[in-house]
Amino acid sequence: MSLSTVSPMRSSSSTASSGILLDSRTVLETKDFVTSGMLTYAEGDIVEIELSDSNKFELGQPVKLSIYSLGGIYTFTSSVVAIDIDVIVALIPPETQKKFLNRREHPRVKVKEQGLIKAHDKREPKTELEPLNIDIQDISLGGVGFMLPASEPGLSGKRLQLELTTGLEVQFEVEVVRHTAKDGGMFYGCKICSFPQDKITSFQAFILTRQIHIRSEQRKQMAKARLQQGLPAKA
Numbered sequence: 001m002s003l004s005t006v007s008p009m010r011s012s013s014s015t016a017s018s019g020i021l022l023d024s025r026t027v028l029e030t031k032d033f034v035t036s037g038m039l040t041y042a043e044g045d046i047v048e049i050e051l052s053d054s055n056k057f058e059l060g061q062p063v064k065l066s067i068y069s070l071g072g073i074y075t076f077t078s079s080v081v082a083i084d085i086d087v088i089v090a091l092i093p094p095e096t097q098k099k100f101l102n103r104r105e106h107p108r109v110k111v112k113e114q115g116l117i118k119a120h121d122k123r124e125p126k127t128e129l130e131p132l133n134i135d136i137q138d139i140s141l142g143g144v145g146f147m148l149p150a151s152e153p154g155l156s157g158k159r160l161q162l163e164l165t166t167g168l169e170v171q172f173e174v175e176v177v178r179h180t181a182k183d184g185g186m187f188y189g190c191k192i193c194s195f196p197q198d199k200i201t202s203f204q205a206f207i208l209t210r211q212i213h214i215r216s217e218q219r220k221q222m223a224k225a226r227l228q229q230g231l232p233a234k235a
Contacts, residue, residue, distance in 0.1 A: 021069045028088075029064040030057075037088075039067055044109040044140075044211045045097075046081065046089050050234075054088050063090060082212045086234070087219075089212060106142035109211050113139070115146060116163045117155075118171070136164070139207060141200075143191045144174055150185050159193065168206040170199045 024039045026049050037051025047065070057063070057080050067074040076096040082089035097107065113136040134146040144162060148155075155176045163171045174190035181187075195203070223233040 021071065024067050024069040026068070027066040029066075030061060039069075040087075041215055042092070043215075044107045045092050045208060046211050046215070047078075047092055048087060048089050048215060050087055052086060054083055054086055057083055057088050059083060065090060081208065082216075084216075089215070091208075106140035108138040108140045108143065108145065109207055110138050110214065111136060111210050113164060113210075114166045115144075116165055118161045118163055134162075137187070139210075141192070141204065141207070143177075143189065145187060145189045147182065147185050147187050150181070152186070154186075155179070155188055160190070162190070167210070168199075168202060170196065170203065172196065172199075 022039055022042070025036060026039045026047075027034065027036045028049065028051070033056060035051060035053055035056065037049040039047060040050050041048035047067075049065075059080055059082075061080045062077065063080055064077050065075065074096075076093055078090040078093060080088050080090055115134045115136045117132045117134060132148065132152060134148060136144060136146045138145040146162075156179050157176060159173060159175045161171055162174050163169070172195040173193045175193050176188050176190050178189040179186055226233055
């Protein structure tokens with residue numbers, strides 16, 4: 001599946017990390033028409049709605065969403081950021097995330113990106129750090145999580161210069177705030193301490209694009225698995 005974009009398996013008992021019940025009926029209202037569909041995804045900054053008339057929508061189009069969930073009715077104004085056959089993706093505004101969804105300030109997005117730790121901890125000038133390649137596993141406007149082999153030196157509490165080397169070339173300063181053993185290596189959770197102001201908009205677009213791409217790949221794998229089982233591509 002290929003989604004047109006701007007720069008978990010479904011279950012009636014599935015709940016997104018937002019607390020919204022998946023498969024909730026969702027009403028979408030534009031200035032020209034009203035339609036409804038089913039909420040199939042709510043992660044990071046986006047929600048996905050399956051509906052039969054997705055071709056009525058346009059990228060960037062303002063839309064009012066009303067999600068009818070067991071936890072209540074979630075209503076907010078958004079915009080369409082991706083469209084596919086029988087699917088649209090819309091933004092979850094930051095104020096909605098805080099007010100209704102009880103989320104952290106910057107929701108982390110699971111990714112598979114490459115990066116590089118390039119500098120030493122400036123608070124410890126005598127402690128040099130050889131450049132290390134890292135596997136970035138989650139990212140947000142407020143932080144980054146990455147993996148290193150367990151054999152690499154511990155980084156807990158250190159400030160580091162981190163560079164993204166795939167998708168968006170940018171360097172920024174992070175501080176390691178937690179670490180845990182994972183999959184035979186060490187996972188480090190970091191908060192972003194400083195970020196180039198002229199790169200923030202590009203960084204936001206990068207994260208959003210990655211969210212949409214990852215969800216598109218998930219839908220492809222779900223459809224492939226169903227076809228292999230002799231079932232229709234869509235549930």
